[in-house]
Amino acid sequence: MNSLLIGELAPDQPSFEPSKNAQAGWLQHDFGHLSVFSKSKWNHVVHKFVIGHLKGAPASWWNHLHFQHHAKPNCFRKDPDVNMHPLFFALGKTLSVELGMKKKKFMPYNYQHKYFFIIGPPALVPLYFQWYIFYFAVQRKQWVDLAWMLSFYIRFFFTYLPLLGVKGLLGLFLLVRFIESNWFVWVTQMNHIPMHIDYDNNVDWFSTQLQATCNVQQSLFNDWFSGHLNFQIEHHLFPTMPRHNYWKVAPLVKSMCAKHGIEYQCKPLFTAFADIVYSLKDSGELWLDAYLHK
Numbered sequence: 594m595n596s597l598l599i600g601e602l603a604p605d606q607p608s609f610e611p612s613k614n615a616q617a618g619w620l621q622h623d624f625g626h627l628s629v630f631s632k633s634k635w636n637h638v639v640h641k642f643v644i645g646h647l648k649g650a651p652a653s654w655w656n657h658l659h660f661q662h663h664a665k666p667n668c669f670r671k672d673p674d675v676n677m678h679p680l681f682f683a684l685g686k687t688l689s690v691e692l693g694m695k696k697k698k699f700m701p702y703n704y705q706h707k708y709f710f711i712i713g714p715p716a717l718v719p720l721y722f723q724w725y726i727f728y729f730a731v732q733r734k735q736w737v738d739l740a741w742m743l744s745f746y747i748r749f750f751f752t753y754l755p756l757l758g759v760k761g762l763l764g765l766f767l768l769v770r771f772i773e774s775n776w777f778v779w780v781t782q783m784n785h786i787p788m789h790i791d792y793d794n795n796v797d798w799f800s801t802q803l804q805a806t807c808n809v810q811q812s813l814f815n816d817w818f819s820g821h822l823n824f825q826i827e828h829h830l831f832p833t834m835p836r837h838n839y840w841k842v843a844p845l846v847k848s849m850c851a852k853h854g855i856e857y858q859c860k861p862l863f864t865a866f867a868d869i870v871y872s873l874k875d876s877g878e879l880w881l882d883a884y885l886h887k
Contacts, residue, residue: 611772617647618777619820625655628835645741646748650722653738654729663832667785667805668793674781675790681705681712682873685790689876693883703881706874713782718774719767780818783809783865784825787872788858800855802829807858809865811840818862826857 624640627633641652658673665671669678669688678684679692683702692702700708730739753762789804796804809815809823822828824839827846834842850857860868 611769611776614648614769614773615776616820617643618773619822621648621652621655622820622822623836625652625659626832628833641738641741645738646744649742649745649749650726651730651735651738651742653733653735654726657729663829665793666802666829667788667790668801669791671793674785678790682709683876683880684786684873685876686879687791689880690883690887693880693885694887696884698884702877705877706870709870709873714775714778715771716774717778719770722774723770779866779869780820780822782869783807783862784822787865787868799830802826803850803855803857805829807860807865808843809860809862812862815862823862 621644624636627636630636644652662672662674682705683689806825806829808826815823821836827839
């Protein structure tokens with residue numbers, strides 16, 4: 594057991610880095626939601642360490658975006674996670690038709706289900722988040738977060754430079770960010786992009802969460818791979834609940850949905866992935882039809 598742990602942590606085995614980085618992402622999510630320690634202060638402190646020192650990102654940036662997402666998921670102009678509409682993608686049936694009727698075309702949206710594979714999962718972290726997190730920290734004068742971020746890069750530099758050299762170091766860094774980006778985008782978007790996306794119509798809070806969120810079936814792999822965000826519905830309803838309790842409350846949520854006639858969606862993992870692409874294809878076609886004929 595000790596040799597296994599040493600092998601996983603040894604600096605001469607960079608192949609473990611992408612997996613550890615991805616799991617650190619789910620771990621910081623737990624601390625960011627104050628779901629680990631009983632005292633908020635300790636959650637905040639460890640959150641800064643995990644996202645800053647282990648991930649190289651500012652906690653204040655994550656809080657600023659993620660809390661808005663939880664308050665109004667999939668509500669255009671209120672949920673930052675759907676701000677990719679309309680600059681890069683046409684999202685949601687209503688918004689896509691509206692965009693087409695206004696004769697607006699920032700991208701060829703009817704092909705968005707294809708170019709998603711180029712500018713979506715592979716590019717989000719390496720090409721956008723990588724520079725924007727520094728801009729955010731400096732622009733908002735989050736100096737403590739910036740110090741934690743720099744500690745990540747210093748540690749990464751001194752750990753791998755002697756082993757890999759400059760080119761190898763840069764290659765490993767880009768590889769880690771590339772794998773992390775694909776992992777992050779597929780997992781986080783499978784629960785939301787195929788769901789209802791629209792303006793905020795002041796629907797009750799419970800219904801707002803359910804119409805914008807779906808689950809992915811439980812399994813040991815799915816739990817690990819998604820950081821238990823396969824229980825996205827329960828997470829949105831109980832954001833401070835420790836992740837290992839989601840499966841316990843899920844039957845109660847299902848019964849409440851059944852009682853009030855609210856749809857509770859749960860899919861296989863690869864169906865959820867495919868639905869991202871299908872939903873982009875559908876909304877792109879709706880945009881094109883409105884753009885050409887309405």
